[in-house]
Amino acid sequence: xxxxxxxxxxxxxxxxxxDELFDKQLSIPEDPRTRLIEAxxxxxxxxxxxxxPLLVVATCALFNVDRKAALRVGLAIECIHVYSLIHDDxxxxxxxxxxxxxxxxxxxxxDASAVLSGDALQALAFEILADEQIHADPNVRxxxxxxxxxxxxxxxMVGGQAIDLAAETSAEPFDLPTITRLQQLKTxxxxxxxxxxxxxxxxxxxxxxxxxxxxxxxxxxxxxxxxDLIDAEGDEAIAGKAVGKDAAAGKATFLSLxxxxxxxxxxxxxxxxxxAHLSIFGEEADFLRGIARYIVARDH
Numbered sequence: 398x399x400x401x402x403x404x405x406x407x408x409x410x411x412x413x414x415x416d417e418l419f420d421k422q423l424s425i426p427e428d429p430r431t432r433l434i435e436a437x438x439x440x441x442x443x444x445x446x447x448x449x450p451l452l453v454v455a456t457c458a459l460f461n462v463d464r465k466a467a468l469r470v471g472l473a474i475e476c477i478h479v480y481s482l483i484h485d486d487x488x489x490x491x492x493x494x495x496x497x498x499x500x501x502x503x504x505x506x507x508d509a510s511a512v513l514s515g516d517a518l519q520a521l522a523f524e525i526l527a528d529e530q531i532h533a534d535p536n537v538r539x540x541x542x543x544x545x546x547x548x549x550x551x552x553x554m555v556g557g558q559a560i561d562l563a564a565e566t567s568a569e570p571f572d573l574p575t576i577t578r579l580q581q582l583k584t585x586x587x588x589x590x591x592x593x594x595x596x597x598x599x600x601x602x603x604x605x606x607x608x609x610x611x612x613x614x615x616x617x618x619x620x621x622x623x624x625d626l627i628d629a630e631g632d633e634a635i636a637g638k639a640v641g642k643d644a645a646a647g648k649a650t651f652l653s654l655x656x657x658x659x660x661x662x663x664x665x666x667x668x669x670x671x672x673a674h675l676s677i678f679g680e681e682a683d684f685l686r687g688i689a690r691y692i693v694a695r696d697h
Contacts, residue, residue: 403683403684403687404684404687404688404691407451407454407455407684408446408447408448408451411447411450411451411454411468411471412445412446412447414450414468415447415450415468415471415472415475416442416443418468418469418472419438419441419442419472419475420438420442422472422521422525423437423438423441423442425438432506432510433510433513433514433517435506436502436505436506436510436511436513436514437514437517437518439502439505439506440479440482440483440502440514440518441475441476441479441518443497444497444498444499445475445479445497446695447471447475448688448692449471449474449475449478449587449588449591450468450471450472450474450475450591451471451684451688452588452591452592452595452613452685452688453467453468453470453471453474453591453594453595454467454468454471455595455684455685455688456591456592456594456595456596456599456609456685457470457594457595457598457599458681458684459595459599459678459681459682459685460595460596460598460599460600460601461599462595462598462599465530466530466531466532466598467595467598469525469528469530469531470525470526470531470541470594470598471591472525473521473522473523473525473526473541473545474522474545474587474590474591474594476518476519476521476522476525477518477519477522477545477549477554477587478587479515479518480514480515480516480518480519480522481515481549481554481558482496483501483502483503483511483514483515483518484511484512484515485558486501486502486503486511487501487503487508487511487512488503488508490558490562502514502515519549522545522549523542523545523546526538526541526542526545527542532598537597537598537600540597541594541597541598544590544593544594544597545590545594547586548586548587548589548590548593549586549587549590552582552586553582553586553587553590554582554583554584554586554587556582556583557579557580557581557582557583557584557586558583560575560578560579560582560583561579561583564579564648564649565648570648570649570653571649572649572654573651573654573655576649576650576651576654577618580617580618580621580651581614581617581618584617584620584621585613585614585617585618585621586617588613588614588616588617588620589610589613589614589617591613592609592610592612592613593606593609593610593613595609596609605677608674608675608677609674611671611674612671612672612674612675612685612689615667615668615670615671615674615689616667616668616671616688616689616692618651618664618667619664619667619668619671619689619692619693620692621651622651622652622660622661622663622664622667622693623664623692623693623695625650625651625652625660626652626657626660626661626664627695628650628652629652629657651663661693664693665693668689668690668692668693671689672686672689672690
């Protein structure tokens with residue numbers, strides 16, 4: 398089978414596995430929390446590429462880490478990702494009505510349910526990582542908790558979102574280094590955790606970790622450039638979310654700063670660079686190489 402077919406199959410399987418894990422974690426109680434759990438399930442189950450869990454599973458596979466444990470780490474990162482989407486879509490942030498091809502959580506439920514479901518998913522991520530099912534060694538679990546806290550907090554995803562919001566009121570459009578820093582935090586930090594988590598679970602040395610982090614940094618930037626291209630050229634029905642918003646808002650993006658062709662060329666160069674960081678691995682890293690190529694080829 399070719400790598401593209403294998404990657405498609407792997408993505409579908411990971412998506413199914415993550416949905417099943419969410420279904421088990423989010424059973425609906427017979428008490429007043431019902432609406433909260435329903436909102437969490439609405440946001441978390443079905444839809445989405447599950448790219449972050451796939452990255453965790455692919456990296457863990459390099460080091461023969463148990464797949465069930467890897468999936469649970471992937472579930473934790475997906476909890477953080479989904480919570481961030483719920484909050485980002487709210488009127489006080491990006492004010493979006495559509496996500497993954499259906500109404501956003503605050504539209505389908507209400508603002509309070511959206512806030513609380515995001516809060517609960519964030520807490521659930523760390524509950525999952527602290528559980529013995531992840532790893533028998535408490536030091537490994539602690540390292541995972543710390544790494545995800547950094548990647549999702551002020552020095553990671555939330556910090557990037559804060560810079561993104563600041564861009565809306567800035568007197569001057571952000572320059573390329575600032576946009577790059579924004580995206581390294583908002584998008585790249587969680588990608589970085591996915592690769593770092595695999596290395597932590599596999600107890601790898603600093604050289605291996607540094608190479609995987611470099612791979613994650615490059616695919617994170619390539620991912621954002623691809624997102625900018627989808628926003629500019631994509632089909633809303635395929636993307637599953639509103640498109641054309643960046644240009645309408647006058648936001649500085651990789652696309653607005655580099656231009657269409659240079660941005661596309663830069664994304665391809667980043668993918669090539671990311672793949673080069675995997676040179677210490679053999680064919681066991683082909684999934685990671687395939688994911689890097691998929692990132693710039695996708696249409697949603």
